[in-house]
Amino acid sequence: MGRVARKAQSLKTAQFFLADTASLWHSSKKTSGKFSMTGTSSLLLGQKYCDALNLDFENSFRFQFVLSPEQRRLPGFGIRRFADRYLHVSPELALCEITSVEGTPLGLLLGQGVDADGNLLKDRHRLEFSAYDTELADKLENWVKWVSGRYALLLDLPTQTPVRRAYHDPVGSFGLVYDPETRVLASSLFLCLERDIDPSANYRPHDDVMADETISSLLPDFDPNLPAGGYGFGETLDARVRRLLANRYVDLDTFKEHRFWPGDEDFEPISMRKAAQIITRRMRQTMSALCNNLDGYFAISGGRDSRMLLAASPDLTDSGIKLYCYANNYITTLDLRVAEEIAEVVGQPLLGQVPDDGFRGSFLPRKRRSIPLRHQFAISTGLMHMGDDWWQRGFARKLDKGGVWIRGNFLEIATARWWPRRPGTYEEDMDYTLERIRVGLGDDADRARKMEQLRAWSKSFEYDFERHFHDFTYMDLTTAPPMANFHGYNRMFLVAPGSDRLIFKTAMQVPARQRQQTRFYDHIMNQLNPAMHAVPLARPVAYQSRRQGVNATHLLEERINEYRQAANA
Template sequence: MYEGFVYAVTMVKDTKMDLSASLAERTCVVKGWSFKDTFRFHFRLSGTETKPCTEWQEARIGEWFLHHCPDLLRHEVYLGDGRYCGVVLGVAVDADGMVLEGAVHLPSCDTLAEVASYLEGLAGRFIALIALDGAVRMYFDPTAGLSAVYSARDQAVASCVHLAINRELKPEPAVRSEDVMQRKSQFIFGETCDADCKRVSANHYLDLETFQLVRHWPKADFSFQAESFDRNGAAHMISQRLTQILGGLSNSYSVALPISAGTDSRILLAAARPHLDRIDSFFVHDIYTVTQFDREGAQMLADELGLELQVIDRRKPIFSEFLNDAEIGSIRERMAIGTSLSFNGIDDLAVRAACLTPSCELVLRGNAAEMSRANKWTPQTVRKPVSDRDGVAALLNVRENQLEDVVAPSRLEKLLLGYAAWRETVPEGARDRLPDLAHIELFMPTGPNNVYYAFTRNFYINPYNDRQILLQTAWFHPLARRRKKLVAKIIANTTPKLDKLPYIRELKQRHKDAKKKGVS
């Protein structure tokens, strides 16, 4: 796949096409792809007035031109005195549970600080471009779910590298994109497939005057060292807000909810209980040997709630018949370019499954909810101060004593320096939860959130992606979270019977025990 992409870029140099066009446009011309279909849900901000696609929409903010796919909804933002100050692009739910639709009027906001505070209270998957008080800034949702890259050299911000640049790639020397797509390595600390394009971090805005990321949350005086913390109250707040967000989304869009035998989708399903009749479809993937357990668990959940479950099953004829090998290869290549050469679908089975996702506007995913079980903490780090080595290991999803086995010495040194530099930007009072903050700010924007650009059939969104939900989750002690205390409380607040059904580990053990009995 990657060699084919290099060939395409080389061929572009030999044609007479407009070299001022973005690399994305030029690649689509050479490959014969539809730009609109390839870059659905994408955007670009630059000083260039010409749209990359005639069907894309445009907004001008100061000297900047924002071009975006028409399926990525735009909401103009107006201050209390009626002044226009920018746009929100994407899907967002406000603090009152209302989905942004059309123009957004902020009667109590007249300053940049007040607008920023409003944006911090939004859940969803979006960016906000604000020009006010002499500044032009781009803000991001709580985990940078609508991820972006930026380049001071190219004076552009975009959803992917190929939209941001109108030149050839300048490969990042530390990481090969081929290795990232094969899941042998990963970009981190702002790295992308281009050395001059950097990935944004959550909880930071991008200053478009300096092209520097600036932290805006948590505030300098924030601390996790509260005198008292009500665990039941925190779990109730999470459940209540999650139900509110799910209600807003399901009332405003056609939505599908994938369910499995895991924890994260069950949290969403439980919180969605009051709105199940407004969710258009529930589905599960059964495409690998291990996914039989997800299917079994999902069916139990569906039966318990009286839901019709759609199974995307590799054994059904349609699974192998509706796309040929050449079409799969083309889809995987477009996935790679849409994700800045970070993800190309894992394998053909996963690509076929993604293309069979139910027809709907939004797919509600459980990403970010993994924090409820302290996914970036180990039995060791929950009981001692987290070192920089611990932090890097968590980002790489390995144990601290495995670092030298999976990372070259020079690479490890760079990662440790990057982590230390990031840590210094975190307020002192928030450093008790460094693994959680690193997961939100560093891992999610470059990992799962960027991967969402690969899926152009539906707009993927994380209902758990809300700053107050994430804050209350992180406040819960990681040891209690690892013991599933928070998960149990969240589900108990809405649909307690769901927590009594077996999770994937128990289902696997049941099958293992049954197999032993059968053999004996």
């Protein structure tokens, strides 16, 4: 889809919103120091921080939204009524209206989703369910279980007792947050708050955030002895705002969370061959829907996850999706070299991004140019952190704005990377998991409290502990803390096709040991593209080079030459 088509789609999206939004746009005055609530009650915290840091609000919160009881003045955002509330949406966030078979509106999908039949959900999607079906809520929930991508789904069902809910994608990569007191639902923390931050008793901002004098001068006081970042178990930097965990929805009337998956799902073991067939079919469906309908970039590397997706992709010759890789440190130079080889397998050009002064260099002429980028990342993510090296050194600024950014995240489920290498006792499993789920850990008392949270979570639903404890901790808990970071990389809209319950469920039906040994990955790649499977992987070569005491770049070239000779034999 080209620029003209994308503009036409934006115009269609705009029709969903109130026509007179110009009068609702607001240019507020800058403040200095910590925020005073006096006289600024109509502004969200994100607006106040943008003013104080001289950031553009619409750019800072691109691809985000707020659902609020009050109508707000958010610069550039569209507004419409939804579920007796006001939905404020970035004009660049894709929106699809979900309707019944009769055409009755049932809800809105914000972001990018692909349904179980391989349809990209865009503009308006008509379901086969009647608005008068007494089981409408259950049927719609069963439908959304199998929608992959990165999205929020807001429901307002016309049932006798109104059903109003917010779901998100299978691993929660859209990152919904909500305040039960104010009844605001948003994509990130600073769009959820009108008041100042009520400091968490369990976490403080990351050191890089606190080290920024401008931002730290705006913050309330945090206990310096608390762990930095890693907001786990649905907690955020604010004591009263919750992050919606994966596999749950939040009721928009009571603002209580409810788990809806796995429920009574069947995880009976199946053969690797059959499981690979199911997963490869689903990957092909999803990649076809994304690559044949959208513009943007597909980030490939020297690893396994993006390789599976590329092998499942349709012919990209006429697609609006470009293959992309970058090098910003030594190991990513190996990734880039392997990416060149797998791009050649599918006969597509690769945009390889390296600064003119080498992988340690920058695309910014002066280091101070990174300050607005750092501030924007921090504000758009709710102070998760200031952005990674790729963001701060201006790589994103050299890429086309808008469109999607396809990534290989979450496919570690196929290789069980988050499982321990050896079976352990229950207590050993719990200790191992607490260290692995990316939760900030402090002193002994803090660890004990978070261990109790982990134990409570582990007993909150039914599953086979020995077979799937580490799978569910990966899906529910490990992926959750960093998900708000996706809102920071907002030059494009990030989408990970691996956020898919059919992929997760099917992989979990294969024993973890077979996945860890990459035997299951081998089955998937041999079904998708055996030639691509034969291309060397970057990190195993780097590991071998350290063991052998040789240069990794030279060893990788040797492996690539061996692969080419075998392919041409």
